[in-house]
Amino acid sequence: MKPGRVILMGAGPGDPDLLTRKAVRALLSADVLLLDELVPPDIAELAPRARVLRVGKRGGCRSTPQPFIQRLMRRYALQGRTVVRVKGGEALMFGRAGEEIAFLEAAGIEVELINGISAGMAAAAALGISLTHRNHCHGVSFVTAHTQDGAQPDWQALARSRTTLVIYMGMQRIEQVQAGLLAHLPASTPAAVVQWASTPRETRLATRLGQLADDARGAGLGSPAIILVGDAIGLARAHAAPAMRHSA
Structure with missing residues (x-):
């Protein structure tokens, strides 16, 4: 056959x-x-x-x-x-x-x-921003929050890249993601979380790296969600409504 x-x-x-x-x-x-x-x-x-x-x-x-x-x-x-x-x-x-x-x-x-549209791109659309805004970054890096062996990415190299960071599978270890980036980036660095991007359940949060984990946990955000970090994310503040739970 x-x-x-x-x-x-x-x-x-x-x-x-x-x-x-x-x-x-x-x-x-x-x-x-x-x-x-x-x-x-x-x-x-x-x-x-x-x-x-x-x-x-x-x-x-x-x-x-x-x-x-x-x-x-x-x-x-x-x-x-x-x-x-x-x-x-x-x-x-x-x-x-x-x-x-x-x-x-x-x-x-x-x-x-x-091909399909990645959740990272849908998250950017939800925030109304360009991930590669030339006034704010050198490009974009798509990264998973942990490698196959459970180790963390090289946050120092990612921070030095001056790219917008689009982080997948990071909500269960958002505190480690935050700590890894804070070792190399200012606490004032813009950050955001978008859960269930493009769907009726979509929830958006615009914050700063120093408050990322506390704000996301306080808003009840979890998986599936995309974490975004970088100066270009600062343009999302006018577009991202306060995070809130949608009723079922």
């Missing part, structure tokens, strides 16, 4: 209007749909003939093991099916896509990649 294919697709940060036309076509073609934890469940309505499997992975929660997900994709693809692996945000940003591509290609399976 001729092998099928696997499509690794970014579903964006949560607003279904941010799905690309190419992503919608991929969903319509799916025989098997593997949905990440942060993908809205109703996205399955765009894949009417697909078998839907939820393979959630979420920091601090019970998650579907990565090797099991990879074996699922291989199994169904070798049966000649079109498998669409739907990831929240951008498929190639902190989503283990590299591991999956290598695993599937080693099995002789065709892999197609479809």
Whole structure:
């Protein structure tokens, strides 16, 4: 039997209007749909003939093991099916896509990649700012708050880069993120947190690095959220409403 294919697709940060036309076509073609934890469940309505499997992975929660997900994709693809692996945000940003591509290609399976809007970009849009404002920074750095072995990033190097920092998966260790950056940046450095960017549950907080953890905890903010730090974030103050909880 001729092998099928696997499509690794970014579903964006949560607003279904941010799905690309190419992503919608991929969903319509799916025989098997593997949905990440942060993908809205109703996205399955765009894949009417697909078998839907939820393979959630979420920091601090019970998650579907990565090797099991990879074996699922291989199994169904070798049966000649079109498998669409739907990831929240951008498929190639902190989503283990590299591991999956290598695993599937080693099995002789065709892999197609479809980009989505990253949560970091959606957070910037929510704040009404440019992450690369040339009057305030030299660029932008996308970083995860912890490496595979649990170590912290090189905060000193990141601080010296004079880039806007867009930090993923940092809410559970926001105090360590703050402390690591305060060792190299002034407490007055603008900072922000955006939770559930682009969705009806979106909550925004504009603050300073010195108050980042206290303000975020006091506002009840948690995962999934993006932490942003840098002078360009100071332009968000006119756009970011005080953080508040939305009723269910």
